[in-house]
Amino acid sequence: MPEVRGWFRGPVVTAGMLLLTTVLGLPMFALPAHAAPEPPPVAESIPTYDVVLTIRSDGLLHVRETITYDFDLGGEHGIVRRVSYRKKNRLFDIRDVRTSSSTGAPARAQTAKLLHDVQINVGDDRRRVRGRQAYVIEYDVAWAFTPYEGHDELLWDALGSDWDVPIGEAAVRVEGPVPLKRVKCQAGTAESATRCLRDRDGPYAVDFTQSGLRPRETMTIRVSLPKGAIKVPPPHYARPHWQGTWVGTAALALALAAVVLLARRPAPRPYAGETLMAVGTVLIVADLADDIMVRGFWAFSLGDGCLAGLALVITGAAAVGTRRSRTTEHAAVTGLGD
Structure with missing residues (x-):
């Protein structure tokens, strides 16, 4: 039996040494991952x-x-x-x-x-x-x-x-x-x-x-x-950004009323709406340009000229929309008649 015990003694001691090394070594390899966290971000x-x-x-x-x-x-x-x-x-x-x-x-x-x-x-x-x-x-x-x-x-x-x-x-x-x-x-x-x-x-x-x-x-x-x-x-001093008075406000209100009236009347003449939109655009640009050309874009001032131009653009767009709608309706009726 001594030979058998001697034969087993070497592997048992070796296995014990390996187990002890593994147990003691685990914390050494596992701790650094938690012991050195990432540094917090630096705030400006x-x-x-x-x-x-x-x-x-x-x-x-x-x-x-x-x-x-x-x-x-x-x-x-x-x-x-x-x-x-x-x-x-x-x-x-x-x-x-x-x-x-x-x-x-x-x-x-x-x-x-x-x-x-x-x-x-x-x-x-x-x-x-x-x-x-x-x-x-x-x-x-x-x-x-x-x-x-x-x-x-x-x-x-x-x-x-x-x-x-x-x-x-x-x-x-x-x-x-x-x-x-x-x-x-x-x-x-x-x-x-x-x-x-x-x-x-x-x-x-x-x-x-x-x-x-x-x-x-x-x-x-x-x-x-x-x-x-x-x-x-x-x-x-610069002119205020808003210089509209009751005159320009009234023109804008009339333009909104014209949209309702155009929807009930016959189709406007060709190019009438486009003409109103073009004139209105010119008024808006002219009202803005006198300030922007002198002191830059952010010096704009909206006055009655801009409001009147906006009123013409709204009325013109309504006229163009009404004419196109009536033209589409007329084409549909004509197609059904044929």
Whole structure:
């Protein structure tokens, strides 16, 4: 029997060693899959946003913005800064836009007017940037000051309320050619605003700071200057988008009534409807073109001319539809008679 026990002893010991190694080795191979989870996605943000507003004696406002932007892992082609050039009917002239980057990111500037904003695209459509980048945007603003009887005033949205990412630390510095005695700053939104922290005061400069701005929150600066301290050109205004009066509204109402009448009368003469539509289209284009040609597409204003043109187009389309319907009915009756 010793030989039999010796014959079995070797395989049993070997099997035991293999089993022990397998049991001890399983956690070593299984744990890393759970011990090293994927890192959470990096959220985009603006860690710092520094603005310098320089009030010039010639009535221009010079703006210099230094924006530090954290991109996510996927990266972007750059940043987009929107500056309002129209608030209600008040116009501002955004000019001489210049951009750069201290971190070497592509910083080519492309500007376009979209709705009531000048959209400044900073970057390169062919290159993506990741991580933390710094951009500098500079521009001048004309017609920014409002003259009053006893003083001149600047009201300016320093950061813009279109950023959809949080801003960690924001600072706005206001510089003027005369002592700045009445300067205020509000942070947040129009519905919920708080006073900014007044950091430093000097005779010709005032600094404000704000921490933890949420998306869409901004810092609004209000400066009151003594009358005559700087040259203040008259403000510029655009015509309202809607200028229709009761005359144009009445013409449009008559056109809708004409649609009902045309459905009950004999077929209109050939090309009568097409003529009305052509004349109406000319009136609409003429009413829009006088504003668009001067200040761009988003400066359109709808007046009585446009409403009258729309009334003619509606009446003409109804006439064309009635004539075609009567022609189809006549053809059907003629075919049945044959």
